Amino acid sequence: MVLESVNLPSTSKDNSSTDPDRKKTDPPASGSDQPDKGDVENVFECNICLGSPNDPVISLCGHLFCWPCLHEWLEMKPVGTQTCPVCKAAIDREKVIPLFGRNSKGEDPRNKAVPPRPHAHRTEHTGPGPYHNPLFEGANFLPFGTLGGPGGGFHMTIGIGASPFHALGAMLGFTNFAGQVPPGLPSQIFLGIAMMMIFWLIFF
Amino acid sequence: MAAPFPVSCARRIQKELTALHAEPVPGVTLKSGPDTLADKSTDINMIIKGAEGTIYNGEEFNLRFRMNERYPFESPEVVFQPPNIPLHPHIYSNGHICLSILGNDWSPALTISAVCLSIVSMLSSCKEKKRPPDDQFYIRTASMNPKATRWMYHDDNV
Ligand SMILES: [Zn+2]
Numbered sequence: 001m002v003l004e005s006v007n008l009p010s011t012s013k014d015n016s017s018t019d020p021d022r023k024k025t026d027p028p029a030s031g032s033d034q035p036d037k038g039d040v041e042n043v044f045e046c047n048i049c050l051g052s053p054n055d056p057v058i059s060l061c062g063h064l065f066c067w068p069c070l071h072e073w074l075e076m077k078p079v080g081t082q083t084c085p086v087c088k089a090a091i092d093r094e095k096v097i098p099l100f101g102r103n104s105k106g107e108d109p110r111n112k113a114v115p116p117r118p119h120a121h122r123t124e125h126t127g128p129g130p131y132h133n134p135l136f137e138g139a140n141f142l143p144f145g146t147l148g149g150p151g152g153g154f155h156m157t158i159g160i161g162a163s164p165f166h167a168l169g170a171m172l173g174f175t176n177f178a179g180q181v182p183p184g185l186p187s188q189i190f191l192g193i194a195m196m197m198i199f200w201l202i203f204f
Numbered sequence: 205m206a207a208p209f210p211v212s213c214a215r216r217i218q219k220e221l222t223a224l225h226a227e228p229v230p231g232v233t234l235k236s237g238p239d240t241l242a243d244k245s246t247d248i249n250m251i252i253k254g255a256e257g258t259i260y261n262g263e264e265f266n267l268r269f270r271m272n273e274r275y276p277f278e279s280p281e282v283v284f285q286p287p288n289i290p291l292h293p294h295i296y297s298n299g300h301i302c303l304s305i306l307g308n309d310w311s312p313a314l315t316i317s318a319v320c321l322s323i324v325s326m327l328s329s330c331k332e333k334k335r336p337p338d339d340q341f342y343i344r345t346a347s348m349n350p351k352a353t354r355w356m357y358h359d360d361n362v
Pocket residue numbers: 046047048049050051053054065066069
């Protein structure tokens with residue numbers, strides 16, 4: 001399906017963005033085979049795959065997911081740093097509530113074997129930083145660069161703007177041919193080296 | 205793109221495109237999407253128009269989203285395309301954007317439309333057209349893919 005450009009007046013009649021619960025009346029402009037069934041459908045969509053949830057579970061913060069979807073996300077983060085994809089509240093597999101509808105067998109989806117999936121290719125060390133959801137706020141910048149190990153929450157404010165570590169890594173010969181920083185490199189050491197580099201850049 | 209798209213991933217992208225048609229982000233136009241969902245091509249091109257009353261008023265920018273088969277668990281690769289790359293303190297002259305939700309703060313609950321909103325607001329709130337201080341250094345050493353960069357996010361609120 002080729003999607004054509006659709007020009008949308010940005011100023012015309014108070015657009016939907018202010019009222020997410022508004023009943024949608026316009027059919028999708030594309031030749032989609034999925035008719036819009038309105039709000040009820042949307043409220044019960046999985047927050048990850050955006051489909052109707054398969055083995056639904058709900059987090060303590062009230063967000064709905066398919067268990068396989070949430071499981072895949074949790075697997076990407078070390079235990080203790082796992083957060084709700086929607087609101088970034090702490091979340092863990094023992095604290096989600098499976099939902100059982102009338103015809104469900106009442107089997108806890110967490111006990112089912114989740115089909116094996118490829119693991120994440122990138123390892124992120126993300127401390128519990130503040131979260132700005134652009135869906136609800138206009139702002140989108142974190143005030144800190146967040147480095148450091150899981151749980152460490154090593155925050156650092158840098159005054160000279162962005163300092164892409166890739167570049168430093170490249171200078172120090174830590175990158176492979178594809179320009180990737182090796183994931184196993186301990187970030188604290190890396191940070192130390194980066195700081196030395198920054199001082200070197202400033203003073204020499 | 206090594207692996208073909210899993211069905212769930214393709215379905216989610218389709219849902220997002222449908223939603224973009226139904227409820228577009230103001231100032232943002234979908235230029236082209238993947239030709240077919242089975243296609244391994246995953247580029248989605250958007251046009252962002254500089255809003256009235258901002259320093260980018262009247263300008264048009266091309267923004268390319270590239271999803272891999274791990275989407276939405278992994279963030280999309282989002283890059284401004286030449287020739288017109290916004291002069292902005294968080295946007296490098298190679299089109300790379302320093303924006304935390306595209307890196308460390310990515311969440312699978314975020315969408316193309318949420319990312320567009322973020323970028324529009326980042327442009328709209330900017331008061332001075334300039335490149336990041338380390339632009340020249342960065343573009344000499346950066347990979348084509350901004351996701352290969354270890355970003356440190358700016359501490360100012362431009
Ligand atoms: Zn799901």
